Amino acid sequence: xxxxxxxxxxxxxxxxxxxxxxxxxxxxxxxxxxxxxxxxxxxxxxxxxxxxxxxxxxxxxxxxxxxxxxxxxxxxxxxxxxxxxxxxxxxxxxxxxxxxxxxxxxxxxxxxxxxxxxxxxxxxxxxxxxxxxxxxxxxxxxxxxxxxxxxxxxxxxxxxxxxxxxxxxxxxxxxxxxxxxxxxxxxxxxxxxxxxxxxxxxxxxxxxxxxxxxxxxxxxxxxxxxxxxxxxxxxxxxxxxxxxxxxxxxxxxxxxxxxxxxxxxxxxxxxxxxxxxxxxxxxxxxxxxxxxxxxxxxxxxxxxxxxxxxxxxxxxxxxxxxxxxxxxxxxxxxxxxxxxxxxxxxxxxxxxxxxxxxxxxxxxxxxxxxxxxxxxxxxxxxxxxxxxxxxxxxxxxxxxxxxxxxxxxxxxxxxxxxxxxxxxxxx
Amino acid sequence: xxxxxxxxxxxxxxxxxxxxxxxxxxxxxxxxxxxxxxxxxxxxxxxxxxxxxxxxxxxxxxxxxxxxxxxxxxxxxxxxxxxxxxxxxxxxxxxxxxxxxxxxxxxxxxxxxxxxxxxxxxxxxxxxxxxxxxxxxxxxxxxxxxxxxxxxxxxxxxxxxxxxxxxxxxxxxxxxxxxxxxxxxxxxxxxxxx
Numbered sequence: 001x002x003x004x005x006x007x008x009x010x011x012x013x014x015x016x017x018x019x020x021x022x023x024x025x026x027x028x029x030x031x032x033x034x035x036x037x038x039x040x041x042x043x044x045x046x047x048x049x050x051x052x053x054x055x056x057x058x059x060x061x062x063x064x065x066x067x068x069x070x071x072x073x074x075x076x077x078x079x080x081x082x083x084x085x086x087x088x089x090x091x092x093x094x095x096x097x098x099x100x101x102x103x104x105x106x107x108x109x110x111x112x113x114x115x116x117x118x119x120x121x122x123x124x125x126x127x128x129x130x131x132x133x134x135x136x137x138x139x140x141x142x143x144x145x146x147x148x149x150x151x152x153x154x155x156x157x158x159x160x161x162x163x164x165x166x167x168x169x170x171x172x173x174x175x176x177x178x179x180x181x182x183x184x185x186x187x188x189x190x191x192x193x194x195x196x197x198x199x200x201x202x203x204x205x206x207x208x209x210x211x212x213x214x215x216x217x218x219x220x221x222x223x224x225x226x227x228x229x230x231x232x233x234x235x236x237x238x239x240x241x242x243x244x245x246x247x248x249x250x251x252x253x254x255x256x257x258x259x260x261x262x263x264x265x266x267x268x269x270x271x272x273x274x275x276x277x278x279x280x281x282x283x284x285x286x287x288x289x290x291x292x293x294x295x296x297x298x299x300x301x302x303x304x305x306x307x308x309x310x311x312x313x314x315x316x317x318x319x320x321x322x323x324x325x326x327x328x329x330x331x332x333x334x335x336x337x338x339x340x341x342x343x344x345x346x347x348x349x350x351x352x353x354x355x356x357x358x359x360x361x362x363x364x365x366x367x368x369x370x371x372x373x374x375x376x377x378x379x380x381x382x383x384x385x386x387x388x389x390x391x392x393x394x395x396x397x398x399x400x401x402x403x404x405x406x407x408x409x410x411x412x413x414x415x416x417x418x419x420x421x422x423x424x425x426x427x
Numbered sequence: 428x429x430x431x432x433x434x435x436x437x438x439x440x441x442x443x444x445x446x447x448x449x450x451x452x453x454x455x456x457x458x459x460x461x462x463x464x465x466x467x468x469x470x471x472x473x474x475x476x477x478x479x480x481x482x483x484x485x486x487x488x489x490x491x492x493x494x495x496x497x498x499x500x501x502x503x504x505x506x507x508x509x510x511x512x513x514x515x516x517x518x519x520x521x522x523x524x525x526x527x528x529x530x531x532x533x534x535x536x537x538x539x540x541x542x543x544x545x546x547x548x549x550x551x552x553x554x555x556x557x558x559x560x561x562x563x564x565x566x567x568x569x570x571x572x573x574x575x576x577x578x579x580x581x582x583x584x585x586x587x588x589x590x591x592x593x594x595x596x597x598x599x600x601x602x603x604x605x606x607x608x609x610x611x612x613x614x615x616x617x618x619x620x621x
C-alpha cells in the first residue's frame with residue numbers, strides 16, 4: 001500500500017496526473033530492510049577495521065583511522081555538495097530543479113552523520129596527540145615551519161573551528177530542509193522566498209567553512225605542504241559526489257516505476273550535463289594544482305606529490321586520470337547516455353568509486369610515511385582499507401535509503417513545480 | 428534518367444517556391460506538422476522570433492555540428508602535441524629548469540605540453556563551431572529570393588511565413604497551393620527565383 005495520505009497529496013496533482021500520490025511516494029516500509037542491513041554491515045565493517053591494530057601485528061591505529069577518515073570525508077563531501085547545489089539552485093532561482101530538490105535535501109539533512117564520523121576521527125587524533133595530524137604532537141619550538149604556523153596550527157583553534165563548522169553546516173541544512181518541509185505542509189509561498197533570502201548568506205558561510213575545513217581536515221595532515229587550490233579541489237569532489245548520488249537515487253526510483261513523468265529524461269539530461277561539467281572541473285583543478293606545483297618546483301610543495309608518486313601510489317595517477325576524467329568525458333559527452341537512467345545508475349557507481357580512490361590517494365599515504373619498507377604492512381593489510389571505507393559509506397547509504405523512502409520523493413507545494421514538470425531541453 | 432522539373436510562373440520566369448502567410452505561432456506550428464507528415468523536405472518556416480519546438484514540428488533532424496566540433500577538437504589536441512613534440516625534440520632540444528626529459532619526449536616532461544594541447548583543442552573547436560555553423564546554414568549569402576517579396580518583410584515584424592521550395596520532389600504548382608490554403612495560409616504567392 002502506498003502511503004497516500006492527506007499530507008502527501010500535492011495540489012499540483014489536479015493539474016498534472018504525474019503528481020498522483022502513488023507516483024511520488026514509495027510504499028510504506030520500503031527500503032527499511034535494505035537500509036537497516038546496510039547500517040548493520042557498515043557498523044560491523046567499521047568495528048572490524050578499528051579492531052585490526054589489536055589482532056594484526058605491525059598495523060598501527062593510523063591505518064584504520066586514515067581509511068575511515070577517507071570514508072567519512074567522502075560522505076561529508078556528498079552532504080556538502082548537496083548543500084552547495086541547494087544554495088546554487090536557490091541563488092539562481094532555477095525552476096527546472098523543483099522536482100529534483102527533495103533528494104538533495106534528503107542528503108543535506110543527513111549532514112549529522114559525517115559530522116559524527118569526522119568528529120570521532122578528530123577526537124581520536126586530539127586524544128592521541130596526532131596519529132595522522134602529526135603537528136598535534138610536535139613541539140613548535142623544535143620545528144621551524146611549525147613554529148611559524150603554530151598561531152593557526154594548534155589544538156584549541158582546531159577544536160573550536162571544527163565546532164563552528166559543524167554548527168554552521170547543521171544550521172544550514174536544518175534551515176534549507178526545514179523551510180522546504182514547511183512549504184510542503186502549509187503551501188505558504190513565503191517559505192520559498194525565505195530559502196532564496198537564505199541562499200546568498202548561506203553561500204558565503206558555506207564557502208568559508210568548507211575552505212577552512214578542507215585546510216584543517218585534509219591539508220594539515222602534512223605540516224609543510226600548502227596549496228591555494230585546495231578548497232576548490234575539495235569542492236570539486238563535493239559537487240561530483242553529491243551529483244552522482246542524486247543521479248543514482250533518481251535512476252533507482254525510476255527503475256522501480258516511480259516518478260514517471262516527474263523526473264524525466266530531460267532532468268537526467270541536465271543532471272548529466274552537470275556531472276559532465278564537474279568531471280571536467282575536477283580534472284582541471286586536480287591537474288593544474290599538480291601542474292603549477294610541478295612547474296614551480298618548490299620543495300615544500302613538491303614533497304607532498306613526491307610521497308604520492310612512489311611506493312605504489314604512482315598507480316593512482318593513470319587510474320584517476322582515465323577513470324575520473326578521460327573515460328567519463330568520452331562517455332558522458334554523448335546525449336543519449338545522459339538521458340538513460342539505467343546506464344547512469346551503473347556508471348555513477350563507478351564514478352563514486354573513483355571519487356573514493358581520489359580521497360584515498362590524498363589521505364592514506366600519510367600513514368607509514370617515512371617508515372622503512374619492511375615495517376610497512378603492504379597488500380596483506382589492505383582489507384582494512386576496504387572495510388573501513390565501506391563501513392563509513394554503508395552506514396551513510398543505509399540512513400540515506402531510509403530517509404528517501406520516508407517521505408514524498410518530490411516537493412509537493414513548490415511554486416515552480418509546473419515549470420519543472422514541463423522542463424525540456426531545446427538543444 | 429531523372430528529369431529535373433522546372434517550374435515557371437505565367438511570365439515564364441523560373442520560380443523558387445511558393446509562400447503562405449500565417450497570423451500566429453500556433454497556426455504555423457500546426458501547419459508545419461502537417462507539411463512534415465506529408466513528406467515535404469525542402470521548405471522552411473520564417474518567424475520574427477524562435478518558436479519553441481518548431482524544429483520537431485518541422486521534422487528537422489539534430490544537427491551534425493557536434494561531430495564536426497568534436498573532431499576538430501581532437502585534431503587540435505593532436506596538433507598541439509605534435510607541435511611541441513617537434514619543437515622540443517627535433518627542432519631545438521633544450522633542457523629547461525633542470526627538469527629531465529619526459530616519457531613522452533618533452534623537454535621537462537609531458538606536463539608542460541598539456542596547456543597548449545588544451546588551448547589548441549579549444550581554439551580548433553571554437554573555429555569549427557563558427558565555420559561549421561555557417562557552412563551548414565549555407566551562410567553567408569548576399570541575397571535570398573524571398574527578400575524581393577514585399578509581404579515577406581513583415582516576417583521580421585508580426586507575420587509567420589512558410590515557403591515550400593520548387594526543389595522539393597513533392598512540389599507541384601497547384602497541389603501545393605491548395606495544400607497551403609487548406610492549412611490556413613493566406614496571401615499565397617509564387618516566389619520568383621532571382
